[in-house]
Amino acid sequence: MASFRAGWIVQARVIKALMIRELLTRFGRENFGFLWMMVEPLMFAGLVGILWTFMRGPMEHNGVTTAAFAASGYIPLTLFRHMVGRSQLAFSANGGLMYHRQIKLLDFVIARFFIEVIGSMMAFLFISGVLIVAGLMPVPAYPDYLLAGWGIYCMFVLAISLVLAPVSEYAEWIEKILPVTTYIMLPFSGSFSMNAWLTPGAAKYLIYSPFVDAMEMFRYGIFGDMVTPIYNPYIPFYVSLPLMAVGLLLCRKIRGRLVVE
């Protein structure tokens, strides 16, 4: 038990060091520094919100504004897209650090995941603060649903990253099909509509997407009874937990094959 605890302490130390290192290499110390990590999700959500407001006009769904809907959809989506990018070849990119034996492969994925999650959360807090003050977004009606939806979304993203990181080391062609895959999955991302707005037939199938379930909960948490969520909270767990287990096994397997320069 003592050695297990000691192991955790070392891993926490490593993940913290990796996060600081990653922030430094990615954003440097000049100007905004690490605040850059929330800039992209913020710009995405903000600009798309503005664009949609002008292109589509106000939404006809019980006072849900286009800006708030776009912000709530795009910030989780950027988390997913960033993590897909960051997981690819995460191990070879960091290979030089494998010289230090206390750094485990998993730490690379986890450190990047934390950075992206924290960045998205900061971006979301910022933009929702602005929208609430501007009267374009309600104060979250059910914070528990908001957090549960966000947590489930993050869990599924982590599960995907844990599989993608080792798989991308095995098969380079994965890299070629990822852009089209992330594009094709957009309708299954839950970012662009609520299930209740679609045909009942479509909603029936979409609840099998963990993203959709998480987004329904997330948006119910924000908009409350202005929307009617249709979701199954268990499906994301049924999908994510086995994926995580497979991912961990693959990470273990790839470790033996990893060639470090």
Place this chain on the structure above:
Amino acid sequence: MIRCHNISKSYPMGHGRKQVFAGLDFTIGRGERIGVLGRNGAGKSTLIKLIGGVELPDSGRIEQKMTTSWPLGFGGGFQGSLTGYDNARFIARIYGANYNDISAFIEDFSELGRQLKMPIKTYSSGMRARLAFALSLAIEFDCYLIDEVILVGDQDFQQKCHDEFFGKRGDRAMVLASHSPDTIRSYCSHAVVLGNGQGKIYEDIDEALAAYAAL
């Protein structure tokens, strides 16, 4: 003590695999200095990486009962886009060491001066090795893994390394890969000779050097 039980390593090459060594079995006791001899590509660095836990053996097991440095050499273990100080900070964090002590030591020992504020990718290979040696000495290990580059740099630096490794830390274990028979003879008590997909430990340095010369 570090014990290698029957370790084998191969790498994919074309459609097959290239055997680096197989069934290698030896022990590094506390304070023992072991040389690794072999031609270019014979697997000296590979063996050092396996002992350091950087890569894993195909089969066999490596038991670690003392703290071991990362393989010290011209590359590896650093992040090129970060400065010398940032790398030192990173290494201090992951090894749980105090950064202030470390930075004072590396400034003094590496003699890199203002270069420490520059990204590592601007360093020459000798400068990297200086930094790696300085950091590993600042952190203190029971066993140092040294790949090829013992006593890099100019006379002064060589003398400093010699004093630190063999004087102050004469009680530490060491695995030293080298091409140079003289280096191995003067520092090591046993040696592993690698060649032709095999590895063998020799308790006697002269025997080891004879086997190396015969490769």
